[in-house]
Amino acid sequence: MRIAGKGLTDPSVPVGFRFDGRDYVGQAGDTLASALLANGVKLVGRSFKYHRPRGVLTAGSEEPNALVEVLEEGGQRTPNVRATVQELYPGLAARSQNRFPTLGFDLLALNDLAAPLLGAGFYYKTFMWPRHFWEGLYEPLIRRAAGLGSLSRQHDAAAYEKAYAFCDLLVIGAGPAGLVAALEAGRAGADVILADEDARMGGRLLSETLVLEGRPGMEWVTSVLAELESLPNVRLMPRTTVTGAYDHGTYGALERVGLHLAPRPYLPRECFWRIVAKQAILAAGALERPVAFENNDRPGIMLASAVRSYLNRYGVAPGRRVTVFTNNEEARRTARDLMAAGVPVAAIIDARPHASAVEDCPVYTGATVINTRGRKGLSHITVRHGGGEALIETDCLAISGGWNPTLHLTCHRNGRPLWNEALAAFVPAPGAVPGLEPAGAAAGIMSTAACLASGQRAARGALEALGRKPAAIRLPAAEDAPYVIQALWQVPHAPGLWRRAWLDFANDVTVKDVKLAAQENFVSVEHMKRYTTQGMAPDQGKNSNVAALAVLADATGRSVAETGVTTFRPPYTPVSIAAMGAGGRGTGFAPQRFLTSHTASVERGAPMIEAGLWYRAGYFPRPGEADWRTACDREVRMVRERAGVCDVSTLGKIDIQGADAGRFLDFVYANTFSTLPVGRVRYGLMLRDDGHVMDDGTAARLADGHFVMTTTTAAAGQVMRHLDFVQQAFCADWDLRLMSVTEAWAQFAVAGPRARALLASVLDAPPDLPFMGCAPVLVHGVKGRLFRISFSGEEGYEIAVPARYGEALFRDLLARAEVLGGGPYGMEALNVLRIEKGFLTHAELHGRTTAFDLGLGRMISAGKDCIGKAASQRPGLTGPEREQLVGLRPQTEAPLTAGAHLFVPGEEVGRAQDQGYTTSVCYSPTLGSWLALGFLKNGRARQGEVIRVVDHLRAVDVLCEVCDPVFYDREGEKLRA
Amino acid sequence: MPKLIAKTPLSGLWPVTHRDLSLSEVALDRITSVAPFRGQEKALAKALKPLGLAFLAPNSFAEKAGVRLVWTGRDQAFLINAVLETPAAALTDQSDGWACLRLEGAGAADVLMRLYPLDLRAQVFAPGQAARAGLNHMASVLMRTETAFELLVFRSMARTAWAEIAEAMQHVAARRAL
Numbered sequence A: 001m002r003i004a005g006k007g008l009t010d011p012s013v014p015v016g017f018r019f020d021g022r023d024y025v026g027q028a029g030d031t032l033a034s035a036l037l038a039n040g041v042k043l044v045g046r047s048f049k050y051h052r053p054r055g056v057l058t059a060g061s062e063e064p065n066a067l068v069e070v071l072e073e074g075g076q077r078t079p080n081v082r083a084t085v086q087e088l089y090p091g092l093a094a095r096s097q098n099r100f101p102t103l104g105f106d107l108l109a110l111n112d113l114a115a116p117l118l119g120a121g122f123y124y125k126t127f128m129w130p131r132h133f134w135e136g137l138y139e140p141l142i143r144r145a146a147g148l149g150s151l152s153r154q155h156d157a158a159a160y161e162k163a164y165a166f167c168d169l170l171v172i173g174a175g176p177a178g179l180v181a182a183l184e185a186g187r188a189g190a191d192v193i194l195a196d197e198d199a200r201m202g203g204r205l206l207s208e209t210l211v212l213e214g215r216p217g218m219e220w221v222t223s224v225l226a227e228l229e230s231l232p233n234v235r236l237m238p239r240t241t242v243t244g245a246y247d248h249g250t251y252g253a254l255e256r257v258g259l260h261l262a263p264r265p266y267l268p269r270e271c272f273w274r275i276v277a278k279q280a281i282l283a284a285g286a287l288e289r290p291v292a293f294e295n296n297d298r299p300g301i302m303l304a305s306a307v308r309s310y311l312n313r314y315g316v317a318p319g320r321r322v323t324v325f326t327n328n329e330e331a332r333r334t335a336r337d338l339m340a341a342g343v344p345v346a347a348i349i350d351a352r353p354h355a356s357a358v359e360d361c362p363v364y365t366g367a368t369v370i371n372t373r374g375r376k377g378l379s380h381i382t383v384r385h386g387g388g389e390a391l392i393e394t395d396c397l398a399i400s401g402g403w404n405p406t407l408h409l410t411c412h413r414n415g416r417p418l419w420n421e422a423l424a425a426f427v428p429a430p431g432a433v434p435g436l437e438p439a440g441a442a443a444g445i446m447s448t449a450a451c452l453a454s455g456q457r458a459a460r461g462a463l464e465a466l467g468r469k470p471a472a473i474r475l476p477a478a479e480d481a482p483y484v485i486q487a488l489w490q491v492p493h494a495p496g497l498w499r500r501a502w503l504d505f506a507n508d509v510t511v512k513d514v515k516l517a518a519q520e521n522f523v524s525v526e527h528m529k530r531y532t533t534q535g536m537a538p539d540q541g542k543n544s545n546v547a548a549l550a551v552l553a554d555a556t557g558r559s560v561a562e563t564g565v566t567t568f569r570p571p572y573t574p575v576s577i578a579a580m581g582a583g584g585r586g587t588g589f590a591p592q593r594f595l596t597s598h599t600a601s602v603e604r605g606a607p608m609i610e611a612g613l614w615y616r617a618g619y620f621p622r623p624g625e626a627d628w629r630t631a632c633d634r635e636v637r638m639v640r641e642r643a644g645v646c647d648v649s650t651l652g653k654i655d656i657q658g659a660d661a662g663r664f665l666d667f668v669y670a671n672t673f674s675t676l677p678v679g680r681v682r683y684g685l686m687l688r689d690d691g692h693v694m695d696d697g698t699a700a701r702l703a704d705g706h707f708v709m710t711t712t713t714a715a716a717g718q719v720m721r722h723l724d725f726v727q728q729a730f731c732a733d734w735d736l737r738l739m740s741v742t743e744a745w746a747q748f749a750v751a752g753p754r755a756r757a758l759l760a761s762v763l764d765a766p767p768d769l770p771f772m773g774c775a776p777v778l779v780h781g782v783k784g785r786l787f788r789i790s791f792s793g794e795e796g797y798e799i800a801v802p803a804r805y806g807e808a809l810f811r812d813l814l815a816r817a818e819v820l821g822g823g824p825y826g827m828e829a830l831n832v833l834r835i836e837k838g839f840l841t842h843a844e845l846h847g848r849t850t851a852f853d854l855g856l857g858r859m860i861s862a863g864k865d866c867i868g869k870a871a872s873q874r875p876g877l878t879g880p881e882r883e884q885l886v887g888l889r890p891q892t893e894a895p896l897t898a899g900a901h902l903f904v905p906g907e908e909v910g911r912a913q914d915q916g917y918t919t920s921v922c923y924s925p926t927l928g929s930w931l932a933l934g935f936l937k938n939g940r941a942r943q944g945e946v947i948r949v950v951d952h953l954r955a956v957d958v959l960c961e962v963c964d965p966v967f968y969d970r971e972g973e974k975l976r977a
Numbered sequence B: 001m002p003k004l005i006a007k008t009p010l011s012g013l014w015p016v017t018h019r020d021l022s023l024s025e026v027a028l029d030r031i032t033s034v035a036p037f038r039g040q041e042k043a044l045a046k047a048l049k050p051l052g053l054a055f056l057a058p059n060s061f062a063e064k065a066g067v068r069l070v071w072t073g074r075d076q077a078f079l080i081n082a083v084l085e086t087p088a089a090a091l092t093d094q095s096d097g098w099a100c101l102r103l104e105g106a107g108a109a110d111v112l113m114r115l116y117p118l119d120l121r122a123q124v125f126a127p128g129q130a131a132r133a134g135l136n137h138m139a140s141v142l143m144r145t146e147t148a149f150e151l152l153v154f155r156s157m158a159r160t161a162w163a164e165i166a167e168a169m170q171h172v173a174a175r176r177a178l
Helices: A032-038 A107-113 A122-126 A133-145 A176-187 A217-230 A304-313 A332-340 A448-465 A511-519 A525-532 A545-556 A598-603 A628-641 A661-668 A716-730 A755-760 A803-819 A827-837 B041-051 B108-112 B155-176
Strands: A010-019 A022-028 A067-071 A077-082 A092-096 A161-172 A192-195 A234-237 A240-246 A250-256 A270-282 A286-288 A301-303 A322-326 A345-350 A363-365 A368-373 A380-385 A388-393 A396-400 A403-405 A418-420 A425-427 A436-438 A502-504 A608-611 A614-617 A644-647 A653-657 A681-687 A693-703 A706-710 A737-740 A745-751 A774-779 A782-787 A796-802 A883-890 A901-903 A916-924 A929-937 A946-951 A956-963 B016-018 B021-026 B031-036 B061-064 B067-073 B076-080 B089-093 B098-104 B130-135 B138-144 B148-154
Touching (some): A010 A032, A161 A448, A176 A192, A176 A270, A192 A270, A217 A234, A304 A322, A304 A396, A332 A396, A345 A380, A403 A425, A525 A545, A628 A916, A644 A803, A653 A661, A661 A716, A755 A796, A827 A916, B041 B067, B067 B130, B098 B155, B108 B148, B130 B155
Parallel strands (some): A161 A270, A270 A436
Antiparallel strands (some): A286 A403, A368 A380, A745 A796, A774 A782, A883 A956, B031 B089, B067 B076, B138 B148
16 A cells, blocks of 8 residues: 655656566556555465465565566566565566465465474474385475475576676665765775665665654765765665675675666676675664564564565555554654554554553553464454453554674674674674674664764774775764663464464474474574574575574573574575676687687588587588598598698697707606707607606707697696696796797698698698608798698698688698598597507596506606606506506407496406406598507507407497507508608 | 788677777787796897887886787786897797787776776776786786777687677676666
8 A cells, every 4th residue: 555755666657567467556666575565465475385375574685475486578587586675667577486376375275284294304204214205206296395486497598797896995785874984985085885785775764764964864865875976986886785705805796787677688687796895894784583473474464674664665554554563662663654654553562561651552561462363464463461362453563573783794704793682682793704894783783873973983994994094074963762672582372283483484484393403402503403494595594593593592491692693604695696607608608719720610511529628620521421420431531542631720839948948848758858859859748747647749849949849639738837837846947938839820730641742732842851850831931830740640741820821721721632632631530540540649648547558658768857757667557457558459340439348258247357448449441440449457468368348338248359559550651651 | 822811810800889888809910929038138128128118027018119018927028019039038929829809998997897807997907007817717918008908818719708808898888778
C-alpha cells in the first residue's frame, strides 16, 4: 500500500513489471520487494526445507526469504536474486522459486507436516541403508525437495567484466559515518573511493526520519554527495559491495553495472573489482536481527528497520494494522513513523520490563510475542504480558532483537570479533585487518552524532597514515540517543512436535535444531553450524548467526563470549562466478597463438589442432578424402617420395650471445657445444637438475659468440625460464645474453627427396649445406636463415624468414611444392614421420625418463659437467631395472594405442606384472604396419622378444615384437643424402 | 624475381573507435633488443649517444626524433625505429616478434585497467613511463606517451590482445552511454 507524499521513489515514473506471470506497476526507485509490497503482495517465496510460505523480511542484501528468479529473453534466468536488492526496471520479469506447482499451492509443503521427522541430522540418521541408495536415490530426491532457484542450463553469454582500481582511501559504506569519512578525506586531497552496495548512497539516513543540522537527513546526504561528486579525487561507486578483504590492502568488490536495467548490448551485468587501497574505513553499518518465537516466519513479519525503510524510503506501508515487537528503544521509531504517516499501530510489545509505556498506541512492557497465525499472511499474534495473554489482530509485525555490527570484512584475515555485553553484540577486534578501520555502527557506535564523529575520526587516522593534513570539516548536529537494549534471543515455546521458532529463515533452522545439536554433543559453534546448516544459506547467517550461537550458549550453559562465533569468510554477499571469471568463457580462457600460415591453412580446409596455446594445422584434406587417416597417409607418402612443407614456427627459438655463450651451452646441455664450428647445428639434450630429461632440441652456431637454440614447442617457455634462472643464479658474472626470438621468425620445414629442388626455386642461390649445416640465405631477396635438419628422416631443411614474410613464403612454398608433386603436411603426418624414424617428443620426454632410458646416455659428456649430470648418475636411474625406449611392431594388423601397458605373454595381466607402456603410436603407410614407441623394462636387451600390449580402457590386446625404436632408414642415408 | 609481401601482425583489422576512444595498430619498422655485454655499459652509452638516447632506468622509456628506447627487463631495452651497430651489446632483431597497439582518447586508462593489474592513473603512470606487465594472460610492454598508451604484445597473440582490448572498450563505452 503506497502512502502519498512519502518516500524517495518517483510516482511520476510508473514502472511495469511481472511477478509469477502477473503484471504490476511500481515506481522508479523501487526495489522488486518494495514494489511487490506496494501492490499488496506479501507471499514471495517458499522456505528451503519445509516449503513454508514466506514474505519479505528485510530491506537489504541480507534478505533470507525473498529470493526470486529473474527471467530474461531466450529462456535465460538468474536464480536466487534478492528481491530487496533487485531494482525495478521496465519489463522486469521475475518468478518465485522452490515451489511446485505454484507459490500459492505448493505440494512440497507436505514437508512442513512431516517436520517432526525432518529435524537437524535427519538425513544422516535416516538414509543410511542400503548404503548405495544414497547417491542414486536419496540424494537426488532430497535435492529436488529442498532447494533454491534453478539454473537455465544455458551458457551465460552476457557481458561481465573485471577491473582494477587504486586509491589512498577506500570507504566501505555511504551512511553517515562513510559520508563524513569520504568528505573529510576528499577535502584533504586524498584519492578516495566511496563504495556502497545500495543503488543510492546515504545508508540508514534514507530510511529514517532523522534530522541533521535542523533539516531532514536527506538534505544533508544530498549536499554531501553533491560535493563529493564535484571533487576530482573522489570516486563514488554505488551498487558496489566490497565482498572481501585480502592481503596488502586489496579488496574484492562486486558492482551491479547493468542488473538494474533492461539488458542492453555490451553493458556488463556485473563487474568484479580488485581495489588496492593504502587505507580503508569500514562504515558498513549494522544489521538488525530478528527474535526467535513460535511461528515467527510468516509473511508479514518483518524487521522493524525494514518496515521503516519501506515506509520512509519507498513510501510503502507494509501493513494496514502494524504491531512492533522489540527489545530496544530504537525500534519504537517504527511505530512513531507509521503513526505519523497515518498507519494504525495496534501495539508495541516491548520485552523490557521497565521501558516507558508512553506512546500514542498501546504498549505492553515486559511482554513477548509467543505465537502467530495466518498461513499465507500474518493475521494475529499472541502476546504474553504481565497480566496474561492477548490475541491481537495485525497483518504486519515489526520485530527488532537489536543490531549486529556489519564487521564481516574485519574477520577475513582471521580476526575474531569481541563480545560487547552492553550492545549484546560482537564488535570488531582492533587492528583485525591492517589498514582497515571500522567506524560508525560497524564499530558498534549507534547514535547518529557518534557515527558522524566516528567517521571523521577514522578519516583523520587514515589521513595521518597517508601523511596528509586533516580537512577539519564541521559535523552537523544530530541525535545522540543512547542505545538501550536488553538481550532477547528467543521466546521459549511449549514442547510440541509441530511447534517451532525460526532462527535461520533461509535454511529453515529452528531453536529446536540448535538445541538438538547441543544435545547430540555438537557443542562447538562450528559443529553446530554444520550439523544444523545454520548460516550456510546464501545469506550466510547474517540474520541468524548471533541468535543461533546465543541459543547454543544457553543450551550448553556457557556465555556467548565463551561460545564464540563461526568464521566469516569472503565473499560478504554472493558473487557470481561469471563476474569473477569475466572474459574467460570459450576462447577467452587463454590467449590464442596464431601462426603466420594460419589463414592459408584454414583456406585449405585444414582442421586446427590446439598445441599449447598455438593453433596448428592437423592435416590438409583433399577432395574425396574420407577421413583424416587418408589425408595423413597421403601426406606421409608425399614427404617420403616428393617434398612436403610444414610450419614449425612454434618451436622455441632463443638467441644466445656473448663470449661465454658456448660455455653456457656446455653447462645447460648434456653434450658439448663449445666445439661446434660456425655454420653447424648440433642436436642437444637438456637435463633437469634432478637428472631427468627436460627437453631436446638443436643449437646452431651463427658466429663465434652467437648461437640460436631451438626447443620443442611444448617446452619453449619452460626452457627459456630455465635458461634465465641458470644465468641469473649460477652464471651471473658470465658474458652472456639471452633473448627469445620465437615470435620473430616464421620457420618452415621443407622435407623430402625433392626438398633441395624446391628450396632452390625460392633462394637466391641454390642451397649447398651438409647435413646439420646452417647458413644465412636470401629468400626472394629477403634475409633469412637455412638449417639442414630433419624431423622426418628425409633430406630436410628448415627455412626461416622474418615473420612479416611468413604467410607469403608459406603460400609460395606450397605452390612450388605442388608443381613438384608435393604439398603441405600437418601435425598428423609430422607425427607419423617422426615415429617411423624413432624421433622423440614430449610423449617420450614426459619428465620421468632419463637419458639412459631414451638410449641417449652417451650424450652426457664425460669431459665436462652439466646441469643434471651428477643427479643422472644416482643409483636407480640407469640399469636393467629401468624401462627403456623400444619400438613395437604388432604381429597382426590390429591397431595400437598410446598409454597401453606391456606384459609378458602367458603371464598374468596385472599391476604387479607391468613391464612398461606405449607412448606414441601411428599407422605407418611407409611400412604398411602399426608402430609404437614405448618403454619396456630392460627393453634394449629384449629386442626380438614378443610382448603383449594391453589397453584396458580401449579393449586392445595385441602381441608385438620388440624392436629398435628407429623403424625407418636406420643408417640415416636419406638424412645425409 | 617474385617478391614476398610483408604483413603486419594485425593486418586486415580496422581501427576500433568508440567516440574519442580509439584502438589502432602501429606499424613499427624495426625493433632491436639491446643488452649490454659484461662491462660494456660505457661503450654502449657512447654508441647510443648519436641517437640522443641513454640506457634507461627500469619502467621508463625515452624518445628522440622518432627513435624510442624502452626498458624491457633486467639489462635489456628495445630500440625502436633505429639502426644500432655496436659490439658493446647483444643486439637481436625483434622487429617481427611484436605487435604494437595504440589506445588513445579519454578513458584509455579505464579500459586498460580492466586488463592490466596496474595503477594507470596519470598521476601514477605518467607519460614516459613503461611497464613490463601482463595484459590479462599475455606478456606485454606498456608505454604511456603524451597522447596515448602504446603496448607491445607477441605477434602470435596480437589478435587476442586486440579482441580483449576492443571488448573492454565496448564495456567502457556502454557504461558511459548510461
